[in-house]
Amino acid sequence: MKLGRIALGIGFACALLAGNADASVTIGGTRVVYPLDQREVTVKLDNDSAAPSLVQVWMDDGHPDAKPGDIKVPFVITPPIFRMDAKKSQTLRVIYSGEALPTDRESVYWLNVLDIPPKVAGTTDANTLQLAYRTRIKVFVRPAKLPGKPEDAPAQLTWKVAAASDGKGQAVSVSNPTPYYVSFSEVDVESGGHTYKNEKGGMVAPHATEVLPVAQMNAVSAGAKVHYTAISDFGGAMNGDATLAQ
Template identity: 30%
Template sequence: MKPFRILMSSAFMLTSLLSASFSAHSAIAPDRTRVIFNGEEKSVTIALKNSNPSLPYLAQVWIDNDKLEKDTTYFIAQPPLQRIEPNSEGQIRIQPLPGAVKLPQDRESLFYFNVREIPPKPEKSNTLQLALQTRIKFFYRPAAVTKLVDKLHPWQLQLTLSRQNDEVIIDNPTPFYVVVSRVGNRPDVSVSGFKNIVLEPRAHIPLGIKSSELSNTPVMTYVDDFGGRRLLVFTCSGNNCKVDEDKSHDAEKKANK
Protein backbone atom coordinates (compact mmCIF):
# COMPACT_ATOMS: atom_id res chain seq x y z
CA MET A 1 0.00 0.00 0.00
CA LYS A 2 1.32 3.42 -0.86
CA PRO A 3 2.01 5.64 2.13
CA PHE A 4 -0.46 8.42 2.82
CA ARG A 5 1.26 11.74 2.14
CA ILE A 6 0.27 15.17 3.45
CA LEU A 7 1.67 18.37 1.99
CA MET A 8 2.68 20.94 4.60
CA SER A 9 3.94 24.40 3.68
CA SER A 10 5.10 27.44 5.60
CA ALA A 11 2.97 30.57 5.58
CA PHE A 12 3.46 32.79 2.57
CA MET A 13 1.82 35.76 0.87
CA LEU A 14 -0.21 35.26 -2.28
CA THR A 15 1.97 37.72 -4.18
CA SER A 16 5.01 35.60 -3.36
CA LEU A 17 3.22 32.43 -4.49
CA LEU A 18 2.43 33.92 -7.88
CA SER A 19 6.10 34.61 -8.58
CA ALA A 20 7.59 31.57 -6.84
CA SER A 21 9.18 28.65 -8.60
CA PHE A 22 7.51 25.40 -7.48
CA SER A 23 9.18 22.05 -6.92
CA ALA A 24 7.96 19.12 -4.82
CA HIS A 25 9.65 15.75 -4.59
CA SER A 26 9.71 13.40 -1.61
CA ALA A 27 13.28 12.75 -0.52
CA ILE A 28 12.87 10.93 2.81
CA ALA A 29 10.99 7.63 2.87
CA PRO A 30 10.79 4.71 5.34
CA ASP A 31 11.86 1.22 4.26
CA ARG A 32 8.37 -0.25 4.67
CA THR A 33 4.68 0.58 4.28
CA ARG A 34 3.60 -0.56 7.75
CA VAL A 35 5.13 -1.31 11.13
CA ILE A 36 4.37 -4.52 13.04
CA PHE A 37 5.53 -4.33 16.65
CA ASN A 38 5.34 -7.80 18.20
CA GLY A 39 4.75 -7.82 21.94
CA GLU A 40 7.84 -9.88 22.75
CA GLU A 41 10.16 -7.42 20.99
CA LYS A 42 12.05 -4.71 22.87
CA SER A 43 12.26 -2.40 19.86
CA VAL A 44 11.73 -2.08 16.11
CA THR A 45 14.24 -0.38 13.84
CA ILE A 46 13.15 1.50 10.71
CA ALA A 47 15.53 2.77 8.03
CA LEU A 48 14.89 6.19 6.48
CA LYS A 49 16.38 6.72 3.02
CA ASN A 50 17.31 10.14 1.65
CA SER A 51 17.04 9.61 -2.11
CA ASN A 52 18.17 13.11 -3.00
CA PRO A 53 21.60 12.83 -4.68
CA SER A 54 22.94 16.20 -3.56
CA LEU A 55 21.03 17.66 -0.61
CA PRO A 56 20.89 16.67 3.08
CA TYR A 57 17.47 16.64 4.76
CA LEU A 58 16.21 16.68 8.30
CA ALA A 59 13.81 13.90 9.22
CA GLN A 60 11.28 14.50 12.01
CA VAL A 61 9.37 11.49 13.37
CA TRP A 62 6.57 10.84 15.86
CA ILE A 63 3.75 8.45 16.74
CA ASP A 64 0.01 9.16 16.39
CA ASN A 65 -2.82 7.18 17.97
CA ASP A 66 -5.72 5.74 15.98
CA LYS A 67 -7.43 9.15 16.05
CA LEU A 68 -4.40 10.71 14.32
CA GLU A 69 -3.44 12.60 17.48
CA LYS A 70 0.18 12.77 18.62
CA ASP A 71 0.61 10.18 21.36
CA THR A 72 3.49 9.84 23.83
CA THR A 73 1.86 7.33 26.18
CA TYR A 74 2.72 3.95 24.69
CA PHE A 75 5.64 4.22 22.26
CA ILE A 76 8.47 6.58 21.40
CA ALA A 77 10.36 6.98 18.11
CA GLN A 78 13.98 8.09 18.47
CA PRO A 79 15.75 10.22 17.51
CA PRO A 80 12.81 12.61 16.96
CA LEU A 81 14.92 14.71 14.59
CA GLN A 82 18.01 13.79 12.59
CA ARG A 83 20.01 14.95 9.58
CA ILE A 84 20.35 12.46 6.73
CA GLU A 85 23.02 13.06 4.12
CA PRO A 86 22.41 12.73 0.35
CA ASN A 87 21.89 9.15 -0.85
CA SER A 88 22.26 7.94 2.72
CA GLU A 89 20.16 6.25 5.38
CA GLY A 90 19.24 7.13 8.92
CA GLN A 91 17.72 4.82 11.50
CA ILE A 92 14.74 5.20 13.80
CA ARG A 93 14.15 2.99 16.81
CA ILE A 94 10.63 2.57 18.16
CA GLN A 95 10.51 1.45 21.77
CA PRO A 96 7.64 0.84 24.18
CA LEU A 97 7.05 3.20 27.08
CA PRO A 98 5.76 2.08 30.51
CA GLY A 99 2.19 2.83 29.39
CA ALA A 100 2.40 0.06 26.75
CA VAL A 101 1.59 -2.58 29.38
CA LYS A 102 -1.89 -1.05 29.63
CA LEU A 103 -2.69 -1.80 26.00
CA PRO A 104 -5.11 -4.69 25.35
CA GLN A 105 -3.26 -7.99 25.29
CA ASP A 106 -6.00 -9.99 23.55
CA ARG A 107 -6.09 -7.98 20.30
CA GLU A 108 -4.04 -5.61 18.17
CA SER A 109 -3.88 -1.85 18.70
CA LEU A 110 -3.48 0.67 15.88
CA PHE A 111 -1.10 3.62 15.78
CA TYR A 112 0.56 5.62 13.00
CA PHE A 113 4.25 6.27 12.39
CA ASN A 114 4.94 9.70 10.85
CA VAL A 115 7.98 11.02 8.99
CA ARG A 116 8.23 14.67 7.96
CA GLU A 117 11.12 15.74 5.78
CA ILE A 118 12.58 19.22 6.25
CA PRO A 119 14.55 20.44 3.22
CA PRO A 120 17.63 22.67 3.46
CA LYS A 121 17.21 26.40 3.03
CA PRO A 122 17.00 27.20 -0.70
CA GLU A 123 19.77 29.18 -2.29
CA LYS A 124 17.39 31.04 -4.60
CA SER A 125 14.89 33.60 -3.37
CA ASN A 126 11.15 33.36 -4.14
CA THR A 127 11.25 29.57 -3.89
CA LEU A 128 8.30 27.82 -2.28
CA GLN A 129 9.28 24.76 -0.28
CA LEU A 130 7.01 21.95 0.87
CA ALA A 131 7.65 19.67 3.82
CA LEU A 132 6.33 16.28 2.74
CA GLN A 133 4.95 13.99 5.41
CA THR A 134 4.58 10.22 5.19
CA ARG A 135 2.22 8.38 7.51
CA ILE A 136 2.13 4.58 7.72
CA LYS A 137 0.11 2.24 9.90
CA PHE A 138 1.76 0.91 13.05
CA PHE A 139 0.19 -2.21 14.57
CA TYR A 140 1.03 -3.30 18.10
CA ARG A 141 0.60 -7.08 18.18
CA PRO A 142 0.69 -8.53 21.72
CA ALA A 143 2.68 -11.71 22.30
CA ALA A 144 -0.47 -13.80 22.85
CA VAL A 145 -1.85 -12.60 19.49
CA THR A 146 1.46 -13.09 17.67
CA LYS A 147 1.29 -16.80 18.54
CA LEU A 148 -1.93 -17.04 16.52
CA VAL A 149 -0.25 -16.01 13.25
CA ASP A 150 -0.38 -18.88 10.74
CA LYS A 151 1.47 -18.07 7.51
CA LEU A 152 -0.20 -20.95 5.67
CA HIS A 153 -3.70 -19.99 6.77
CA PRO A 154 -3.90 -16.19 7.22
CA TRP A 155 -6.45 -14.90 9.70
CA GLN A 156 -8.18 -12.99 6.89
CA LEU A 157 -9.61 -16.33 5.73
CA GLN A 158 -11.94 -16.14 8.74
CA LEU A 159 -13.75 -13.04 7.44
CA THR A 160 -17.41 -13.49 6.56
CA LEU A 161 -19.98 -11.43 4.67
CA SER A 162 -23.73 -11.40 5.19
CA ARG A 163 -26.65 -9.74 3.43
CA GLN A 164 -29.05 -7.94 5.74
CA ASN A 165 -31.89 -6.23 3.90
CA ASP A 166 -29.96 -4.33 1.21
CA GLU A 167 -26.76 -3.96 3.24
CA VAL A 168 -23.60 -6.05 3.27
CA ILE A 169 -22.14 -6.71 6.72
CA ILE A 170 -18.54 -7.79 7.20
CA ASP A 171 -17.55 -9.73 10.28
CA ASN A 172 -13.98 -9.99 11.58
CA PRO A 173 -13.94 -12.58 14.40
CA THR A 174 -10.16 -12.34 14.82
CA PRO A 175 -7.98 -10.28 17.21
CA PHE A 176 -6.19 -8.74 14.19
CA TYR A 177 -6.81 -5.61 12.15
CA VAL A 178 -7.68 -6.17 8.49
CA VAL A 179 -7.12 -3.51 5.82
CA VAL A 180 -9.62 -4.01 2.99
CA SER A 181 -8.85 -2.11 -0.22
CA ARG A 182 -11.44 -3.51 -2.62
CA VAL A 183 -14.74 -5.44 -2.66
CA GLY A 184 -16.46 -6.44 -5.88
CA ASN A 185 -17.42 -9.24 -8.22
CA ARG A 186 -13.96 -9.52 -9.78
CA PRO A 187 -10.45 -8.79 -8.48
CA ASP A 188 -9.82 -5.49 -10.27
CA VAL A 189 -13.03 -3.50 -9.67
CA SER A 190 -14.91 -2.45 -6.53
CA VAL A 191 -18.67 -2.06 -6.48
CA SER A 192 -19.98 1.48 -6.21
CA GLY A 193 -20.02 2.99 -2.74
CA PHE A 194 -17.14 0.98 -1.30
CA LYS A 195 -14.30 2.88 0.38
CA ASN A 196 -11.11 1.44 1.81
CA ILE A 197 -11.59 0.38 5.40
CA VAL A 198 -9.39 -0.52 8.36
CA LEU A 199 -11.42 -3.25 10.01
CA GLU A 200 -10.93 -3.42 13.76
CA PRO A 201 -10.51 -6.70 15.64
CA ARG A 202 -13.82 -8.47 16.26
CA ALA A 203 -15.66 -5.82 14.25
CA HIS A 204 -19.12 -6.38 12.78
CA ILE A 205 -19.92 -3.43 10.50
CA PRO A 206 -21.70 -2.53 7.22
CA LEU A 207 -19.48 -2.14 4.16
CA GLY A 208 -21.49 0.75 2.78
CA ILE A 209 -22.50 -1.13 -0.37
CA LYS A 210 -25.80 -2.59 -1.56
CA SER A 211 -26.16 -6.34 -1.29
CA SER A 212 -27.94 -6.39 -4.66
CA GLU A 213 -24.67 -5.33 -6.32
CA LEU A 214 -22.74 -8.39 -5.14
CA SER A 215 -22.82 -11.75 -6.91
CA ASN A 216 -22.76 -15.12 -5.11
CA THR A 217 -18.95 -15.17 -5.42
CA PRO A 218 -17.74 -11.79 -4.13
CA VAL A 219 -14.02 -10.99 -4.34
CA MET A 220 -12.19 -8.98 -1.68
CA THR A 221 -8.67 -7.52 -1.72
CA TYR A 222 -6.84 -7.04 1.57
CA VAL A 223 -3.36 -5.80 2.47
CA ASP A 224 -1.03 -8.20 4.26
CA ASP A 225 1.77 -7.53 6.79
CA PHE A 226 4.24 -6.71 4.00
CA GLY A 227 2.02 -4.30 2.09
CA GLY A 228 1.11 -6.90 -0.54
CA ARG A 229 -2.42 -7.16 -1.90
CA ARG A 230 -4.07 -10.55 -1.43
CA LEU A 231 -7.35 -11.91 -2.75
CA LEU A 232 -10.25 -13.57 -0.97
CA VAL A 233 -12.99 -15.26 -2.99
CA PHE A 234 -16.24 -15.86 -1.12
CA THR A 235 -18.95 -18.42 -1.76
CA CYS A 236 -22.45 -17.46 -0.67
CA SER A 237 -25.20 -19.71 0.58
CA GLY A 238 -28.37 -17.74 1.05
CA ASN A 239 -27.44 -14.50 2.82
CA ASN A 240 -24.17 -15.74 4.27
CA CYS A 241 -20.78 -15.79 2.52
CA LYS A 242 -17.58 -17.53 3.58
CA VAL A 243 -14.08 -17.51 2.11
CA ASP A 244 -13.35 -20.35 -0.31
CA GLU A 245 -9.66 -20.99 0.33
CA ASP A 246 -9.06 -23.00 -2.85
CA LYS A 247 -10.73 -20.43 -5.09
CA SER A 248 -8.79 -17.67 -3.33
CA HIS A 249 -5.47 -19.41 -4.05
CA ASP A 250 -6.45 -20.00 -7.68
CA ALA A 251 -7.45 -16.34 -8.10
CA GLU A 252 -4.12 -15.17 -6.69
CA LYS A 253 -2.14 -17.46 -9.00
CA LYS A 254 -4.08 -16.15 -11.99
CA ALA A 255 -3.59 -12.54 -10.91
CA ASN A 256 0.18 -13.03 -10.46
CA LYS A 257 0.78 -14.54 -13.90
Protein backbone atom coordinates in the same frame (compact mmCIF):
# COMPACT_ATOMS: atom_id res chain seq x y z
CA MET B 1 16.57 24.44 20.09
CA LYS B 2 16.56 26.02 16.65
CA LEU B 3 15.99 22.64 15.01
CA GLY B 4 13.04 21.90 17.29
CA ARG B 5 11.42 25.28 16.62
CA ILE B 6 11.69 24.77 12.87
CA ALA B 7 10.11 21.33 12.98
CA LEU B 8 7.32 22.09 15.43
CA GLY B 9 6.37 25.23 13.51
CA ILE B 10 6.22 23.47 10.17
CA GLY B 11 2.44 23.58 9.96
CA PHE B 12 2.60 27.37 9.76
CA ALA B 13 5.62 27.64 7.47
CA CYS B 14 4.95 24.98 4.84
CA ALA B 15 2.25 23.32 2.85
CA LEU B 16 1.88 19.72 4.01
CA LEU B 17 1.41 17.00 1.43
CA ALA B 18 0.49 13.54 2.70
CA GLY B 19 1.83 10.44 1.00
CA ASN B 20 3.20 12.39 -1.96
CA ALA B 21 5.36 10.58 -4.50
CA ASP B 22 7.75 13.56 -4.55
CA ALA B 23 8.90 12.94 -0.97
CA SER B 24 12.66 12.41 -0.80
CA VAL B 25 12.65 10.42 2.44
CA THR B 26 11.11 6.96 2.16
CA ILE B 27 10.26 4.30 4.74
CA GLY B 28 11.59 0.77 4.36
CA GLY B 29 8.19 -0.94 4.35
CA THR B 30 4.48 -0.18 4.17
CA ARG B 31 3.72 -1.21 7.76
CA VAL B 32 5.48 -2.12 10.99
CA VAL B 33 4.68 -5.14 13.16
CA TYR B 34 5.76 -4.59 16.77
CA PRO B 35 5.88 -7.81 18.86
CA LEU B 36 4.72 -6.70 22.31
CA ASP B 37 7.28 -8.90 24.04
CA GLN B 38 10.17 -7.00 22.42
CA ARG B 39 11.80 -3.94 23.95
CA GLU B 40 12.09 -2.16 20.60
CA VAL B 41 11.96 -2.48 16.82
CA THR B 42 13.86 -0.55 14.17
CA VAL B 43 12.62 1.19 11.03
CA LYS B 44 14.92 2.25 8.20
CA LEU B 45 14.56 5.55 6.34
CA ASP B 46 16.35 6.46 3.10
CA ASN B 47 16.93 9.87 1.57
CA ASP B 48 16.83 9.18 -2.16
CA SER B 49 17.35 12.76 -3.28
CA ALA B 50 20.49 14.74 -4.09
CA ALA B 51 19.76 17.23 -1.29
CA PRO B 52 19.56 16.98 2.50
CA SER B 53 16.24 16.98 4.37
CA LEU B 54 15.12 17.91 7.84
CA VAL B 55 13.04 15.03 9.22
CA GLN B 56 10.61 14.86 12.13
CA VAL B 57 9.07 11.54 13.23
CA TRP B 58 6.30 10.75 15.70
CA MET B 59 3.49 8.28 16.35
CA ASP B 60 -0.23 8.91 16.70
CA ASP B 61 -3.20 6.84 17.83
CA GLY B 62 -5.44 7.42 14.83
CA HIS B 63 -5.84 11.20 14.88
CA PRO B 64 -3.73 12.42 11.94
CA ASP B 65 -4.34 16.12 12.58
CA ALA B 66 -3.19 16.09 16.21
CA LYS B 67 -0.01 18.03 16.97
CA PRO B 68 2.97 15.80 17.83
CA GLY B 69 3.43 17.52 21.18
CA ASP B 70 -0.18 16.81 22.20
CA ILE B 71 -0.19 13.08 21.41
CA LYS B 72 0.17 10.48 24.15
CA VAL B 73 1.20 7.03 22.93
CA PRO B 74 3.10 4.22 24.73
CA PHE B 75 6.11 4.53 22.43
CA VAL B 76 9.22 6.65 22.13
CA ILE B 77 11.01 7.16 18.81
CA THR B 78 14.67 8.09 18.62
CA PRO B 79 15.87 10.25 17.08
CA PRO B 80 12.68 12.36 16.84
CA ILE B 81 14.19 15.19 14.76
CA PHE B 82 17.29 14.98 12.61
CA ARG B 83 18.99 15.99 9.38
CA MET B 84 19.33 13.40 6.62
CA ASP B 85 22.08 14.05 4.11
CA ALA B 86 21.63 13.21 0.45
CA LYS B 87 21.68 9.49 -0.42
CA LYS B 88 22.01 8.52 3.25
CA SER B 89 20.00 6.25 5.54
CA GLN B 90 18.77 6.61 9.11
CA THR B 91 17.60 3.89 11.48
CA LEU B 92 14.76 4.78 13.86
CA ARG B 93 14.38 3.01 17.18
CA VAL B 94 10.74 2.53 18.22
CA ILE B 95 10.71 1.75 21.94
CA TYR B 96 7.71 0.50 23.92
CA SER B 97 7.45 2.49 27.14
CA GLY B 98 5.58 -0.21 29.07
CA GLU B 99 2.06 1.16 29.50
CA ALA B 100 -0.66 -1.51 29.62
CA LEU B 101 -2.01 -2.60 26.24
CA PRO B 102 -4.50 -5.37 25.37
CA THR B 103 -2.91 -8.81 25.42
CA ASP B 104 -5.78 -10.69 23.72
CA ARG B 105 -5.70 -8.74 20.45
CA GLU B 106 -3.59 -6.40 18.36
CA SER B 107 -3.50 -2.63 18.84
CA VAL B 108 -2.76 -0.16 16.04
CA TYR B 109 -0.86 3.12 15.93
CA TRP B 110 0.55 5.19 13.08
CA LEU B 111 4.15 6.20 12.34
CA ASN B 112 4.51 9.68 10.81
CA VAL B 113 7.57 10.81 8.87
CA LEU B 114 7.70 14.50 7.95
CA ASP B 115 10.20 15.33 5.20
CA ILE B 116 11.14 19.02 5.00
CA PRO B 117 13.32 19.70 1.94
CA PRO B 118 15.72 22.65 1.87
CA LYS B 119 14.66 25.94 0.31
CA VAL B 120 15.44 26.35 -3.35
CA ALA B 121 18.82 28.03 -3.79
CA GLY B 122 18.52 31.75 -4.44
CA THR B 123 15.05 32.03 -2.91
CA THR B 124 14.85 35.02 -0.60
CA ASP B 125 11.15 35.90 -0.70
CA ALA B 126 9.67 35.32 2.77
CA ASN B 127 6.30 34.61 1.17
CA THR B 128 7.60 31.72 -0.93
CA LEU B 129 5.63 28.53 -0.23
CA GLN B 130 7.80 25.65 0.97
CA LEU B 131 6.44 22.11 0.65
CA ALA B 132 6.80 19.42 3.30
CA TYR B 133 5.82 15.80 2.72
CA ARG B 134 4.32 13.51 5.35
CA THR B 135 4.23 9.73 5.06
CA ARG B 136 2.05 7.82 7.52
CA ILE B 137 2.07 4.02 7.94
CA LYS B 138 0.41 1.64 10.39
CA VAL B 139 2.19 0.09 13.36
CA PHE B 140 0.50 -3.13 14.51
CA VAL B 141 1.33 -4.01 18.11
CA ARG B 142 1.09 -7.79 18.40
CA PRO B 143 0.95 -9.55 21.79
CA ALA B 144 2.70 -12.88 22.15
CA LYS B 145 0.80 -16.16 21.84
CA LEU B 146 -2.27 -14.87 20.02
CA PRO B 147 -4.27 -17.78 18.59
CA GLY B 148 -4.09 -18.45 14.88
CA LYS B 149 -1.95 -16.77 12.26
CA PRO B 150 -2.40 -13.24 10.87
CA GLU B 151 -2.22 -14.50 7.29
CA ASP B 152 -5.22 -16.76 7.97
CA ALA B 153 -7.42 -13.97 9.35
CA PRO B 154 -8.87 -12.69 6.02
CA ALA B 155 -10.43 -16.09 5.25
CA GLN B 156 -12.26 -16.05 8.61
CA LEU B 157 -14.09 -12.79 7.98
CA THR B 158 -17.84 -12.79 7.38
CA TRP B 159 -19.48 -10.43 4.89
CA LYS B 160 -23.06 -9.18 4.55
CA VAL B 161 -25.02 -6.45 2.81
CA ALA B 162 -25.45 -3.24 4.81
CA ALA B 163 -26.97 0.19 4.30
CA ALA B 164 -24.52 2.81 3.10
CA SER B 165 -23.52 5.30 5.79
CA ASP B 166 -24.64 8.23 3.63
CA GLY B 167 -28.09 6.68 3.18
CA LYS B 168 -27.57 6.22 -0.55
CA GLY B 169 -27.45 2.67 -1.85
CA GLN B 170 -25.80 -0.27 -0.18
CA ALA B 171 -22.45 -1.15 1.34
CA VAL B 172 -20.76 -4.25 2.75
CA SER B 173 -20.37 -5.06 6.41
CA VAL B 174 -17.32 -7.15 7.36
CA SER B 175 -16.99 -8.83 10.76
CA ASN B 176 -13.66 -9.99 12.15
CA PRO B 177 -13.71 -12.78 14.79
CA THR B 178 -9.90 -12.94 15.00
CA PRO B 179 -7.41 -11.09 17.26
CA TYR B 180 -5.68 -9.55 14.21
CA TYR B 181 -6.33 -6.38 12.23
CA VAL B 182 -7.15 -7.00 8.57
CA SER B 183 -6.42 -4.25 6.04
CA PHE B 184 -7.71 -4.14 2.46
CA SER B 185 -6.41 -2.35 -0.60
CA GLU B 186 -9.54 -3.19 -2.59
CA VAL B 187 -12.95 -4.83 -2.15
CA ASP B 188 -15.22 -5.78 -5.08
CA VAL B 189 -18.76 -7.15 -5.09
CA GLU B 190 -19.88 -9.34 -7.98
CA SER B 191 -23.66 -9.45 -8.26
CA GLY B 192 -26.07 -10.07 -11.13
CA GLY B 193 -23.38 -9.84 -13.78
CA HIS B 194 -22.08 -6.51 -12.44
CA THR B 195 -18.95 -5.70 -10.46
CA TYR B 196 -19.13 -2.94 -7.85
CA LYS B 197 -15.85 -1.60 -6.53
CA ASN B 198 -14.38 -0.13 -3.39
CA GLU B 199 -10.92 0.99 -4.51
CA LYS B 200 -10.10 2.90 -1.33
CA GLY B 201 -9.78 -0.20 0.80
CA GLY B 202 -10.28 -0.12 4.54
CA MET B 203 -9.49 -1.93 7.77
CA VAL B 204 -11.45 -4.01 10.27
CA ALA B 205 -10.30 -4.24 13.88
CA PRO B 206 -10.07 -7.46 15.92
CA HIS B 207 -13.45 -8.72 17.20
CA ALA B 208 -15.19 -5.83 15.45
CA THR B 209 -17.40 -5.00 12.47
CA GLU B 210 -16.72 -2.35 9.84
CA VAL B 211 -18.95 -1.01 7.03
CA LEU B 212 -17.12 -0.43 3.74
CA PRO B 213 -18.67 1.74 1.02
CA VAL B 214 -19.10 0.25 -2.46
CA ALA B 215 -19.73 2.66 -5.33
CA GLN B 216 -23.13 2.58 -7.06
CA MET B 217 -24.30 -0.66 -5.43
CA ASN B 218 -28.08 -0.54 -4.99
CA ALA B 219 -29.46 -4.06 -5.30
CA VAL B 220 -27.50 -7.20 -4.48
CA SER B 221 -28.74 -10.50 -5.86
CA ALA B 222 -28.68 -13.84 -4.07
CA GLY B 223 -25.36 -15.61 -4.40
CA ALA B 224 -23.33 -12.40 -4.67
CA LYS B 225 -19.59 -12.73 -4.08
CA VAL B 226 -16.98 -10.53 -2.45
CA HIS B 227 -13.50 -10.40 -3.97
CA TYR B 228 -10.96 -8.74 -1.70
CA THR B 229 -7.27 -7.94 -1.61
CA ALA B 230 -5.94 -8.00 1.95
CA ILE B 231 -2.45 -6.82 2.88
CA SER B 232 0.07 -9.10 4.57
CA ASP B 233 2.61 -8.22 7.28
CA PHE B 234 5.13 -7.61 4.51
CA GLY B 235 2.89 -5.42 2.37
CA GLY B 236 2.04 -8.19 -0.09
CA ALA B 237 -1.36 -8.85 -1.63
CA MET B 238 -3.54 -11.69 -0.31
CA ASN B 239 -6.48 -12.23 -2.66
CA GLY B 240 -9.60 -14.01 -1.51
CA ASP B 241 -13.29 -14.60 -2.18
CA ALA B 242 -16.29 -14.92 0.11
CA THR B 243 -20.06 -15.21 -0.08
CA LEU B 244 -21.97 -12.00 0.59
CA ALA B 245 -24.89 -12.71 2.90
CA GLN B 246 -28.14 -10.74 2.63
